[in-house]
Amino acid sequence: MLYELLSEYNKKGVTPMHMPGHKRNAAMLGSGLPYGIDITEIDGFDNLHDTRGILKELALQAAKLYGSKSAFPLVNGATGGILAAVRSACRPGDTVLMARNCHQSAYNAVLINRLKPVYLQPEIDAATGICGSIAPEHAARAIEKHRDATLVVVTSPTYEGVVSDIGSICDAAHRFSIPVLVDAAHGAHLGFSKSFPPDPVRSGADIAVVSLHKTLPALTQCALALFNSDLFDETQLRAALSIFQTSSPSYVLLSSIDACVRILQEEKESLFDAYVRNLAALDAAASGLKHLKILCHGSDTPDRHPAFFGFDPGKLVVRTRGTDLSGPALMSLLRSEHRIELEMACADYAVALTSICDEAESFRRLADALLDIDGKVRARPYDGGGSADSRLPFQALPPYEAAALEGVSVSPDAAEGMMSLEYVWAYPPGIPLVVPGEIIGTEMIAEMRRLAGAGIALKSTKGALPESIYCTKP
């Protein structure tokens, strides 16, 4: 049974360098079966969709903590908040300016609301090939050109920890009264310590959606939508949230959100001080790495990455480029030989997610394991490739129009020049490589081949990859 499997796994002592941010740290957070507190909206316990009592108080405390006008507890992750936020700001047919490296949830919001996306392409970091920040000048030019847009959507920080200049992007958008939604699913822990980049709300975002469960002590699916706009009414967001959130919200999750907010209110200074010390110790150890590199840690200083406006030091992106290891191979070695589980792997890097709930010992174990592996890998000249494409694919149709068309299933190699009728992505990170309505180019096909070759499983809407992709002649 799943419960037994999970309990057994918990006893194995594997170091969790992945979500959820509570890190199963029962010594710090307490433990216990949730049956005794799993209720529905009975008398005295308020109603998430019409808060008047204890849940209203929870929302007020969360808003105070993050400095927003209001806050909405979310029990189905940032996903529900992003769907609702886009829905609340846009009407069918609207143009939305969105970063091309947005998460699937933002793309799904664009699809179901029949929006026309105009993409903001992030800069590409020359040293690693990963997506950098959205340049504010680029965003400003796009905003100037598409003044009729009803929303700007940016992901900050990204899965890899790259932060954009949200303040400047908001200034540019607000000049034309366009609200900005920041998908800060990976940034719930920002704003509590000067050692981390500024948080999106205090930088000017109209709405920020944060996954508490990713980087803070909260159960999986716990998140918050933070509303801070003068440009539209929060009742629109409230109404949209009642579409996308369950009508039976879990009080176990709501109480976890409450506990998370309280822990931060009461102990953020000491918890973040300890976290910063742990990260500094890891930094010192990372300086001893000869082949592997940890992005923006150790000898890999942030000034080597001009495409990053800022970087979240809590994300440990371990790069394998220039060695005989791939990202998935590194992840598997850490699992099999060091009992450390990472969050995800891409072709030439793997990501460890850290939080205030990681013990100093976990950081030490990770540093020792990486130094051990580093001593065994061999240098292999980097053979090029593997950089995110800096050019946007040609968008022949908006996603909602393309997704409604009939097409044919062809092998990816035969799809060149065809218009995709489905999404293609790797999960994580859940950023579409191909969007319905885009023309499939040689670069996309080469990237699919490269990712598959590195052991990354690609998914598609119809589920037929790697055999076929659903498309049509443009």
Ligand SMILES: Cc1ncc(COP(=O)(O)O)c(C=O)c1O
């Ligand atoms: C950038 C980004 N946004 C949103 C989400 C969705 O978050 P959640 O899992 O809390 O629904 C994810 C999930 O990984 C993500 O990476």
